[in-house]
Amino acid sequence: MLIKALVVTALLGASTLVMPADEGEPIRSGEYLVDSGHSTALFRVTHLGVSAFWGRFNQVEGKLIYDGDDMSKSKVTVTIPVQSLDSNSEQRDGHLESPDFFNAKEFPEVTFRSKSVKGSADGSLELTGDFTMLGETRELVMLAKHVGHGEAGRFGYRAGWEADFTISRADFGMDFMADMLGGDVRIIVALEGALQE
Amino acid sequence: MDELTALKVVGLPLVVGFIGWLVSRRCGPKLGAALAGLTVVVSCIVVQGTVVGWPGFPPRQSLHLLPLLVGSGALLSAVRGRALTLALAVVLALAPAWFLLDRLPDVEFSTRALWAVATALILLLLWTPSLAQSTKAIAGPGVLAVVAGGAAGAAVFSHSVKLAEITGALAVCLGLIAILTLWRPHEPICRGASLAGSVALGALLVYGQHFLSMPPLELSLLLAGWATLHTARLRPSKPWTTGRQVRQGLLAALPVIAAVVIGFLRYTAEQQSNPYY
Numbered sequence: 001m002l003i004k005a006l007v008v009t010a011l012l013g014a015s016t017l018v019m020p021a022d023e024g025e026p027i028r029s030g031e032y033l034v035d036s037g038h039s040t041a042l043f044r045v046t047h048l049g050v051s052a053f054w055g056r057f058n059q060v061e062g063k064l065i066y067d068g069d070d071m072s073k074s075k076v077t078v079t080i081p082v083q084s085l086d087s088n089s090e091q092r093d094g095h096l097e098s099p100d101f102f103n104a105k106e107f108p109e110v111t112f113r114s115k116s117v118k119g120s121a122d123g124s125l126e127l128t129g130d131f132t133m134l135g136e137t138r139e140l141v142m143l144a145k146h147v148g149h150g151e152a153g154r155f156g157y158r159a160g161w162e163a164d165f166t167i168s169r170a171d172f173g174m175d176f177m178a179d180m181l182g183g184d185v186r187i188i189v190a191l192e193g194a195l196q197e
Numbered sequence: 198m199d200e201l202t203a204l205k206v207v208g209l210p211l212v213v214g215f216i217g218w219l220v221s222r223r224c225g226p227k228l229g230a231a232l233a234g235l236t237v238v239v240s241c242i243v244v245q246g247t248v249v250g251w252p253g254f255p256p257r258q259s260l261h262l263l264p265l266l267v268g269s270g271a272l273l274s275a276v277r278g279r280a281l282t283l284a285l286a287v288v289l290a291l292a293p294a295w296f297l298l299d300r301l302p303d304v305e306f307s308t309r310a311l312w313a314v315a316t317a318l319i320l321l322l323l324w325t326p327s328l329a330q331s332t333k334a335i336a337g338p339g340v341l342a343v344v345a346g347g348a349a350g351a352a353v354f355s356h357s358v359k360l361a362e363i364t365g366a367l368a369v370c371l372g373l374i375a376i377l378t379l380w381r382p383h384e385p386i387c388r389g390a391s392l393a394g395s396v397a398l399g400a401l402l403v404y405g406q407h408f409l410s411m412p413p414l415e416l417s418l419l420l421a422g423w424a425t426l427h428t429a430r431l432r433p434s435k436p437w438t439t440g441r442q443v444r445q446g447l448l449a450a451l452p453v454i455a456a457v458v459i460g461f462l463r464y465t466a467e468q469q470s471n472p473y474y
Contacts, residue, residue: 091356091467094355094410094467095356095357097356098357098408099258099357099359099360099409100358100359103259103408105408106259106300106302107258108302134258135257135258136257173258176358
């Protein structure tokens, strides 16, 4: 009984060291570096018109400059190396990286660079910016929902956002296998940023 | 590849090739050679346009450079005069690596120049039998068709169906000319087709080398198959009978088949974990 109480107390104490608890506090302004290990980029495309296939990119890099006092000074830059693509099949990864799809050797990155950032009371960001893939750039508007923020013990101050948007791959010159794969690709990018002191 | 696409990749070069061959036969030797060369490159470009997609101008990606690089082969089959032919051949041998490597990020000027020179030397060596003005041109389309066919297979195993389709179209057109040559030999047509086909194949292989993960061993075997055309210089006085043409093609096929088998084994090994197809 005593040991059980000690263990529970220790776990509760440890959790308070890392659980951000700044819900009432505004998001701190500053430069956030994207933590690739805790950020995710997923893509979804329909296959044969009957199923949804999900794949991921294992690396997400970038920077977010957040200015709570003047959102016009905020900026988001995200870079995803195409060769971090992971579709759970080495063969399919090779095909997706080939000139038939991403042409990774010629266009090694997919990027998003914001041109304007609008904030909201819940910390979510409306981003307007240039999405570049296969050398083609299109302006996109997306909502990046705020997930949370706060001091995270030894991890420092962190904040996270998640954006869910859809692109038409043909707009970027990726129209191969249009009879088997859907034209619209849903993309989810979830970022965890570490505030740089 | 669906049935309609397969029909386009095979059917279009057959139609273009046959029409081009018929028209070329009715012309004088120089015009006939030029038209044969034009036929070969048009068949490639038409397949690229209808199957892969028509490239814009200016080219926005490396694949869009291929019609220009492939199409330049028609110039080599049309130009007259030995000196001009050789000068143009040098330029066309430098072009693929020079322009394609420009599309890759982080490639320094010196690296690009080295690749262009090294690639040009290899291509010129391979093109020598086709550039030489002699009856060995008869052997050209058959050998090039075999190598192009193997290259199409290698492209599939290196994960690019698009490149396979374009290279396959080249193989079909050259193969048709080779078969028609068995029936009605016509040296100028073979020479024109060989010259244009050599430039086109060179560009496609350079693309495969730098933009796909085409393994060096498979690429080397394809080039070895191409190099067997040099043996056509042996016994220059011996007539190019049907048997001799077929043997020349089979000689090229040996290393090409090895390349295809190695590529296939590699491809199927990848498939064992989470099959894609």
